[in-house]
Amino acid sequence: xxxxxxxxxxxxxxxxxxxxxxxxxxxxxxxxxxxxxxxxxxxxxxxxxxxxxxxxxxxxxxxxxxxxxxxxxxxxxxxxxxxxxxxxxxxxxxxxxxxxxxxxxxxxxxxxxxxxxxxxxxxxxxxxxxxxxxxxxxxxxxxxxxxxxxxxxxxxxxxxxxxxxxxxxxxxxxxxxxxxxxxxxxxxxxxxxxxxxxxxxxxxxxxxxxxxxxxxxxxxxxxxxxxxxxxxxxxxxxxxxxxxxxxxxxxxxxxxxxxxxxxxxxxxxxxxxxxxxxxxxxxxxxxxxxxxxxxxxxxxxxxxxxxxxxxxxxxxxxxxxxxxxxxxxxxxxxxxxxxxxxxxxxxxxxxxxxxxxxxxxxxxxxxxxxxxxxxxxxxxxxxxxxxxxxxxxxxxxxxxxxxxxxxxxxxxxxxxxxxxxxxxxxxxxxxxxxxxxxxxxxxxx
Amino acid sequence: xxxxxxxxxxxxxxxxxxxxxxxxxxxxxxxxxxxxxxxxxxxxxxxxxxxxxxxxxxxxxxxxxxxxxxxxxxxxxxxxxxxxxxxxxxxxxxxxxxxxxxxxxxxxxxxxxxxxxxxxxxxxxxxxxxxxxxxxxxxxxxxxxxxxxxxxxxxxxxxxxxxxxxxxxxxxxxxxxxxxxxxxxxxxxxxxxxxxxxxxxxxxxxxxxxxxxxxxxxxxxxxxxxxxxxxxxxxxxxxxxxxxxxxxxxxxxxxxxxxxxxxxxxxxxxxxxxxxxxxxxxxxxxxxxxxxxxxxxxxxxxxxxxxxxxxxxxxxxxxx
Numbered sequence: 001x002x003x004x005x006x007x008x009x010x011x012x013x014x015x016x017x018x019x020x021x022x023x024x025x026x027x028x029x030x031x032x033x034x035x036x037x038x039x040x041x042x043x044x045x046x047x048x049x050x051x052x053x054x055x056x057x058x059x060x061x062x063x064x065x066x067x068x069x070x071x072x073x074x075x076x077x078x079x080x081x082x083x084x085x086x087x088x089x090x091x092x093x094x095x096x097x098x099x100x101x102x103x104x105x106x107x108x109x110x111x112x113x114x115x116x117x118x119x120x121x122x123x124x125x126x127x128x129x130x131x132x133x134x135x136x137x138x139x140x141x142x143x144x145x146x147x148x149x150x151x152x153x154x155x156x157x158x159x160x161x162x163x164x165x166x167x168x169x170x171x172x173x174x175x176x177x178x179x180x181x182x183x184x185x186x187x188x189x190x191x192x193x194x195x196x197x198x199x200x201x202x203x204x205x206x207x208x209x210x211x212x213x214x215x216x217x218x219x220x221x222x223x224x225x226x227x228x229x230x231x232x233x234x235x236x237x238x239x240x241x242x243x244x245x246x247x248x249x250x251x252x253x254x255x256x257x258x259x260x261x262x263x264x265x266x267x268x269x270x271x272x273x274x275x276x277x278x279x280x281x282x283x284x285x286x287x288x289x290x291x292x293x294x295x296x297x298x299x300x301x302x303x304x305x306x307x308x309x310x311x312x313x314x315x316x317x318x319x320x321x322x323x324x325x326x327x328x329x330x331x332x333x334x335x336x337x338x339x340x341x342x343x344x345x346x347x348x349x350x351x352x353x354x355x356x357x358x359x360x361x362x363x364x365x366x367x368x369x370x371x372x373x374x375x376x377x378x379x380x381x382x383x384x385x386x387x388x389x390x391x392x393x394x395x396x397x398x399x400x401x402x403x404x405x406x407x408x409x410x411x412x413x414x415x416x417x418x419x420x421x422x423x424x425x426x427x428x429x430x431x432x433x434x435x436x437x438x439x440x441x442x443x444x445x
Numbered sequence: 446x447x448x449x450x451x452x453x454x455x456x457x458x459x460x461x462x463x464x465x466x467x468x469x470x471x472x473x474x475x476x477x478x479x480x481x482x483x484x485x486x487x488x489x490x491x492x493x494x495x496x497x498x499x500x501x502x503x504x505x506x507x508x509x510x511x512x513x514x515x516x517x518x519x520x521x522x523x524x525x526x527x528x529x530x531x532x533x534x535x536x537x538x539x540x541x542x543x544x545x546x547x548x549x550x551x552x553x554x555x556x557x558x559x560x561x562x563x564x565x566x567x568x569x570x571x572x573x574x575x576x577x578x579x580x581x582x583x584x585x586x587x588x589x590x591x592x593x594x595x596x597x598x599x600x601x602x603x604x605x606x607x608x609x610x611x612x613x614x615x616x617x618x619x620x621x622x623x624x625x626x627x628x629x630x631x632x633x634x635x636x637x638x639x640x641x642x643x644x645x646x647x648x649x650x651x652x653x654x655x656x657x658x659x660x661x662x663x664x665x666x667x668x669x670x671x672x673x674x675x676x677x678x679x680x681x682x683x684x685x686x687x688x689x690x691x692x693x694x695x696x697x698x699x700x701x702x703x704x705x706x707x708x709x710x711x712x713x714x715x716x717x718x719x720x721x722x723x724x725x726x727x728x729x730x731x732x733x734x735x736x737x738x739x740x741x742x743x744x745x746x747x748x749x750x751x752x753x754x755x756x757x758x759x760x761x762x763x764x765x
Contacts (some may be wrong), residue, residue, distance in 0.1 A: 015490075112494060118496060122493050127492065131600065135596050135600050140528045141524060149518075152511070
């Protein structure tokens with residue numbers, strides 16, 4: 001048992017404990033040099049700051065979390081509130097959250113760009129942080145000189161760079177231009193070289209912020225491949241991105257940060273599901289379909305609202321490919337009579353050329369409805385939603401006894417589909433390009 | 446006076462305490478290195494990031510690890526300044542020559558200031574070269590934080606590498622200019638100007654070190670303060686010029702009335718310049734007490750500079 005916990009401790013390479021970070025808003029000093037010096041001198045001797053209000057002093061003297069939060073006034077705010085987590089060696093941890101949630105502040109503290117207000121981070125091993133590629137590149141220097149400089153800025157020694165130079169040049173595909181000043185590079189070459197250096201830093205812990213979003217698709221694939229290699233080498237990576245599909249395909253685990261707090265930690269797919277749920281702001285919820293003017297049909301029954309849910313009834317803003325999703329169409333009858341033989345159909349269209357990709361009527365699966373209420377919902381559950389990531393137009397049409405009752409001609413809504421684990425294997429598949437995902441069983445004989 | 450005393454003792458106490466704890470840390474590290482591997486790795490974290498602690502919080506060992514970076518910064522500065530210029534490094538020579546020419550015309554021919562019996566060209570050139578090195582160190586390091594805010598905001602490395610590399614890259618131009626001075630010196634010696642190369646010329650590295658430390662110290666103090674108070678940036682260029690006239694560059698100390706000489710001692714640069722002229726050309730006096738005073742001043746400025754700098758570097762990204 002003891003040995004286990006020892007090994008556990010050994011495995012932990014990052015330990016974040018009760019991290020708080022306060023930023024002051026507006027003016028950052030007391031306004032005059034004199035009162036700054038007064039405050040500083042008082043702090044130095046452990047006396048009270050003559051320029052703070054009494055209540056602020058008391059709160060700073062016993063920094064319990066609730067007291068800390070109370071010090072949040074119009075002058076300052078907490079970018080991080082009591083964040084604690086630890087990372088084991090070889091984990092790739094994704095950090096997701098909305099803009100301004102505190103992700104960047106966390107990374108800045110872990111990359112030692114700024115200090116926390118309270119709490120501590122303990123790290124075992126060399127850290128490289130990639131908050132930007134090509135930091136410190138100088139336009140007048142040649143590619144080779146910049147590789148050395150950039151490497152040294154990230155903590156690589158000269159010999160280490162020399163050893164990796166060939167590899168870096170090959171990765172960046174610029175071998176002919178390595179002795180040309182980088183100001184003569186095309187922007188693509190520049191980014192490739194910058195990224196090549198970044199990709200060949202060989203730290204025990206790598207902190208990456210959004211930077212993978214540079215370069216063309218081929219180069220991005222190459223970078224992802226490099227990340228894979230980093231993972232195989234047992235390195236620890238912290239990865240911040242807004243591109244959930246990238247987080248999904250790279251990370252083992254993820255955490256959500258919201259308003260400075262660590263909300264949840266778990267496996268990547270759980271966390272992404274949670275995040276999508278929590279970040280749903282009903283963008284996709286349509287309750288004013290009756291206002292659509294451009295529609296066709298006799299109007300016996302009309303489409304009134306639309307939204308999508310998961311199987312537990314939570315509303316969603318997007319669909320993850322492979323998830324079980326429910327399409328909910330609200331209706332309203334115009335006449336006080338029961339309707340027989342009502343059919344509803346929905347179709348997905350390509351945004352680019354409006355090509356119908358698939359059409360599904362209730363009657364196709366042997367269902368027609370009898371409507372007795374004035375208002376109600378049609379629900380259609382699609383298991384393992386089979387489209388790849390991208391944007392699709394959804395259209396819907398109602399018929400009564402085979403006669404068109406309602407058909408909004410411009411469609412209902414555009415739906416975003418994000419990359420997910422359709423194949424249940426962790427592979428994102430081919431990526432955007434083909435529309436459909438089909439599951440199959442491969443074998444060799 | 447009471448407050449001042451208190452401040453001095455308090456600072457001294459803090460410094461001794463900080464040095465002591467640093468020594469203890471080094472000892473601990475050393476023991477860990479030679480001690481039981483398993484145990485030490487269990488306890489030891491390589492990096493601990495905490496809120497600001499103490500205020501002598503610099504890691505000199507880390508600075509040493511980044512020496513390659515200092516070298517590369519020096520190289521970058523040297524290469525990039527003169528790329529795409531026609532005359533290239535020749536500018537290092539043209540600047541002091543032209544300034545000497547102007548000074549000779551204005552201060553020697555027009556104002557007829559004494560040069561202690563030295564050939565005016567040699568007198569002004571020596572002053573200009575030495576002052577230029579100090580002023581460059583000061584001016585270029587005073588921009589450290591604001592000028593590098595973008596790169597400092599993206600990646601961590603010991604921030605002191607930047608001002609240190611500036612001081613070193615200025616040393617290159619200083620050496621080139623010193624060679625120029627050597628040529629003029631030889632020329633005038635052969636002409637029989639009666640120059641005495643003093644044995645104390647061996648002190649040159651010490652003088653240079655002192656100037657570098659003083660420039661660095663003042664520069665990083667200013668750069669630390671400019672993160673909050675931008676007004677100082679306006680003051681630097683102007684202040685350096687005023688300081689030059691307060692230093693015996695265009696005039697010798699000997700023209701200052703005896704009862705005002707003590708005021709010269711308040712300026713740590715004047716003893717240095719005088720010493721430089723004395724050891725190479727044997728005029729004026731070497732003021733040992735003055736040199737001690739200016740060294741002491743330099744050391745205290747450098748230490749307070751480093752303390753201030755390391756305090757600012759931890760949180761300046763939130764301020765700048």
